[in-house]
Amino acid sequence: MEHILPKIVMTEANEEILICRGILTLKNQESEIYVDGEIVYKWFPSIGVRFSGLLIW
Structure with missing residues (x-):
């Protein structure tokens, strides 16, 4: 049987998950x-x- 590995590993329950960090552009x-x-x-x-x-900027 093959196990499914998680894409996100948390060390604690309910730990926040980083989606993106860096220079971001906000546009309208x-x-x-x-x-x-x-x-x-x-x-x-x-x-x-x-x-x-x-x-x-």
């Missing part, structure tokens, strides 16, 4: 800005994807 129809940030999946205080970062 009129402009764009660059942010040094990260996107993570968090379990607490509520489940969902979170974005944080610092404006660099």
Whole structure:
């Protein structure tokens, strides 16, 4: 029997999962800005994807 290996390994229950980290571009129809940030999946205080970062340009 073949075992399925997880793509994400957590060392603790409910540990946040890093989706992306680095220079990110935020765009709309009129402009764009660059942010040094990260996107993570968090379990607490509520489940969902979170974005944080610092404006660099």
